[in-house]
Amino acid sequence: MARKLKLSVVLLALQVLFLILFGVFFTYAKTPATVVRLYSYFQDVHVMIFVGFGFLMTFLKRYGYSAIGYNLLIAAMTIQWASIVNGLWSMLVMEGTPADHWGFSIGFIVNMDFATATVLISFGAVLGKTGPTQLLIMALLETAFSQVNKWLGLAKLKVEDAGESMFIHMFGAYFGLTVARILHNDNASENKKEASSYNSDIFSMIGTIFLWVFWPSFNAALAHGGDQERAILNTYYSMAACTVIAVALSVATDPKGKISMVHVQNATLAGGVAMGTAARMPIGVWLAALVGAVAGVLSLVGFQFLSPALKKLKIHDTCGVHNLHGLPGIWGALVGALGAILAGFEGWNKSMYSIFPAMIPEGADWHHFNHTHHPVARSAMEQGGYQLLMLVVTLILAIVAGAITGFVMKLPIWDSPNEDHLFDDSEKWNMAEEGVEEHHSNNANSAGHHELDAKV
């Protein structure tokens, strides 16, 4: 098989497999009805996955085609693959008949977009250092592992993770960092192509801002009523506070007291990550803002001090996902555990049982609160313990899964980039001809214009 056709063959084989599995197993869900309430949240999340993550990664001056193109390709593959993994998994291990699980609905595709986010976070850690076939292999394995982790959390440990600080952000970050460690290449560490240009920095801000504005929808998409409104408000104020702190510390930690675009592009979003687990909890807006402010501190400390340290450990994190998703994800998980311990305090009311169904007392009419969980009658302290346990489980599973995946990706059968083409589109993409000389400008008004246009 010619090297050049690897990507084609893998993509075609996967798509044929997906078509067969869709045909054999799936139907439309029996009870649609979710469409009116959920669809605008779905669309906000959809914009985050394709526009937000895609453009956020266009910050490298020579890797823009790959950033936005691979993001689209991987996401288009992963939403299909995650559909199959989820249907299969839920049929194998969860309650109900097969028809309950192999059913498409708006709620289902929100979760497919969520599953894709996990992979795109890991993509950020290895951006510029992998070929597209390698990325597809990563997406296939990571999706299987991440959905097992999420199932452990929801079905077994019965934890709350509304905006998925653990299931998505922590998992994606530590999985990706482990892959980056295993694929480590000395040429990637000090590479002059790993830099932004003025325009690529602004393209990247398209991603940042769309992620920023729609993050409340991400954290609130699958909540209901008052829980949903709180998730929106908590995330809104958390992100605002995080942004103020991130810029303050970008200046304070810079030798010349200047602001860095990398912080504005990334650290300003840490408040959304950190508010994930506790999004629905009635912790009060002041605490939500504090959670965001601390996330901003953690993210800046990560960028300025931890990333250089990780680099010495041969963990080269292209997009800084440790600072945007890893540390703020852990912080969000801790906040969630603390929130669980405080459950039942003033202001919780019935939300306690909708958020932590495992706390529903035995003998209670638990169907009233939650249709899918039986009463377990955990105490608040116990629930907090389970939340912490899930933090640890996620960390371990992400690293183990990342290691396995990294070794598979390292096999010399894929399409890892030529040493000379790290952070460089030109090996895999037909390039625009902006470098070709042009001698026929007709614009008499601006001398030198023709020379220029060729370079814009």
Added chain:
Amino acid sequence: MARKLKLSVVLLALQVLFLILFGVFFTYAKTPATVVRLYSYFQDVHVMIFVGFGFLMTFLKRYGYSAIGYNLLIAAMTIQWASIVNGLWSMLVMEGTPADHWGFSIGFIVNMDFATATVLISFGAVLGKTGPTQLLIMALLETAFSQVNKWLGLAKLKVEDAGESMFIHMFGAYFGLTVARILHNDNASENKKEASSYNSDIFSMIGTIFLWVFWPSFNAALAHGGDQERAILNTYYSMAACTVIAVALSVATDPKGKISMVHVQNATLAGGVAMGTAARMPIGVWLAALVGAVAGVLSLVGFQFLSPALKKLKIHDTCGVHNLHGLPGIWGALVGALGAILAGFEGWNKSMYSIFPAMIPEGADWHHFNHTHHPVARSAMEQGGYQLLMLVVTLILAIVAGAITGFVMKLPIWDSPNEDHLFDDSEKWNMAEEGVEEHHSNNANSAGHHELDAKV
């Protein structure tokens, strides 16, 4: 009249005409109430028209102002003109009192945005080769013709075309290609300015991605309940499958096995076009994904093999609308016909009558299913025949109307671009002064910076 003022005079005259006609005929619709359910779909479609189509066409390195600027101008004119055409047309030929037709509502403006999409597709075929006044003339005539075609389909042939594979995509594409044939200019065929730059390719991806994420809303906007949820799900999976196949074939058909941005920008969207007619039909997600996969194949075959052939026939298609809208539109229409033939099979239930009101049996309480159609009691096979008939009608009408319009546009009284300014903003736009030398940079930190900034 000075040549330079043509555009001004045409625009002012049209706007005065619109104001008078709005004042004489239109009122707010009597039964608003559509706002809550429809408005978020409207907004998604609105983003597609203005952001999606607008940025998709910014891929030419010297034609970005025109792409995004003319898109805005033509759309702003066409939503008004289409309002008048639709009001007039529905008053003349359809049932009900005048007040039913000259009424503005959210549902009405969704249809106005749809009408505009048709024109913007044709704009893609002639991008870079026409002046703005010519484009306005095209928009005026095309809108009148396309609304007749849609009326024939809905009111006379009683066909289903929820996402308008025929009414919008096929019509816009074959109309635009016919105009391009008639305006053919040898200088346009091999023009060095018809090329992208690195940045213009990424700007274009803004359009692609927003079209990609909101296409489910386009196909589902005017459906209801379960039909609407199915339209969303079918389109979501169709687009995912199409994207995977489009990239696979971009690599497979490239001599060096590289991916081309033009395919990522365009062919990835063919799954949305192809799912248009059958969007609401309960064909199963596996078939929806197959429809998208085939659309990806057709689009790639179009770009790699058909476009060069068309060029020899003097049909120069700047944006490749034949590959994104033409071929996938025909494929979508065929899928719709096949869907109609299969209507009544398992899973259809009552959707059969909401989707194909002409199949409502005589004697049935048809008001229950559909308020605007009388029972005709077509068989599924007959409905399929009518769907095929509409495909042919659309093709013929688009080509005839495009020919008439092309000859009007070719009249030497408009503002067709100077031969030297094909694919070039500078004839009609005041250009940014980035070409002017600058000698007063104050940035001591980066030698050579001043020379650069002037060129960024």
Added chain:
Amino acid sequence: MARKLKLSVVLLALQVLFLILFGVFFTYAKTPATVVRLYSYFQDVHVMIFVGFGFLMTFLKRYGYSAIGYNLLIAAMTIQWASIVNGLWSMLVMEGTPADHWGFSIGFIVNMDFATATVLISFGAVLGKTGPTQLLIMALLETAFSQVNKWLGLAKLKVEDAGESMFIHMFGAYFGLTVARILHNDNASENKKEASSYNSDIFSMIGTIFLWVFWPSFNAALAHGGDQERAILNTYYSMAACTVIAVALSVATDPKGKISMVHVQNATLAGGVAMGTAARMPIGVWLAALVGAVAGVLSLVGFQFLSPALKKLKIHDTCGVHNLHGLPGIWGALVGALGAILAGFEGWNKSMYSIFPAMIPEGADWHHFNHTHHPVARSAMEQGGYQLLMLVVTLILAIVAGAITGFVMKLPIWDSPNEDHLFDDSEKWNMAEEGVEEHHSNNANSAGHHELDAKV
């Protein structure tokens, strides 16, 4: 305190203050329930504030980081500060218990985004001529003043201003112009860096188009039912008409008959501003379109003739906010006054009392129409008079508040930019290394490529 840390200290101090005040005073609103209906409007407005305003201001070729970065920073600060100002203000002066006012809800955060818009308009007037700390000071003072003005309008003069032509657009514009006058610097008036590049003009269009498509949501966000649908329709047609006229006059007033991007970027939006006050009124779509068309005329006249005149008066308006927000805002306020005078004419029905609660007759069951206002029984003519009075109050208050704020900003204790760094990111931002020479391109396919990439 080192000069470089000023921004950090101000930001940290403000965020700590916000956390304390949130903790002491605020709770979640008692009656959420607004989430389903309002949230998609909120998100549209949120995109306008962060994407729309942010990218609109990236048109300067060397000030893109600052435009998009300060926009995010100021907005993140202002939504928190406005929350406090509003809570405090409504507690001090309006009816009800404290708990009614210090409550977060979706409706509340829509208003916080609105308050932020006011500040971002003023930012446009001083773009490139202030440091970030100065901008924060401006945002703090302006928000306090603008909320007083809005309170005067709503609670005291009981005027209608649904899309806030007066409260937001006029206030933001005249406040900003006054600040610009006071900060006047001769070096800013004829500065070669105050120019766009080809790419910066297209980046700016991202802002324009998102503002354009979501403006109907802005004007309709806080309306209900039929009033809301009318606000959407009026704004949709007003913007379309304005765009047609703006382009017509851009050509007509240009010496060479060319279109200018600055007009496409800004004047096309004037129809949304002008439709603000009267958005909910049943004035008929033809009149809405006429309002937009006149706004287009005013905006173009402003750009071509008034802006140069203002410059001679030492009022240098970087973004042309006078032409986009000032003049069209006054025009919108006048239209609103005229609409009030016509209230009660055919088509108004019950909307008269939901729009103008002060017109509810004494003895009427006013709770039926409006829960927060007592009947005053104004005549339509009186209501029109109050609308005009509010126009004058807004103008005076904006100018007085702008003068006070301008003098505070002029104090030499802040971070006004070095004379050499007007309209230049490089003083406050770490710049991308695109100016550094690169001699190690590996792309054998394109000669000269390496020289280029460094400059893209």
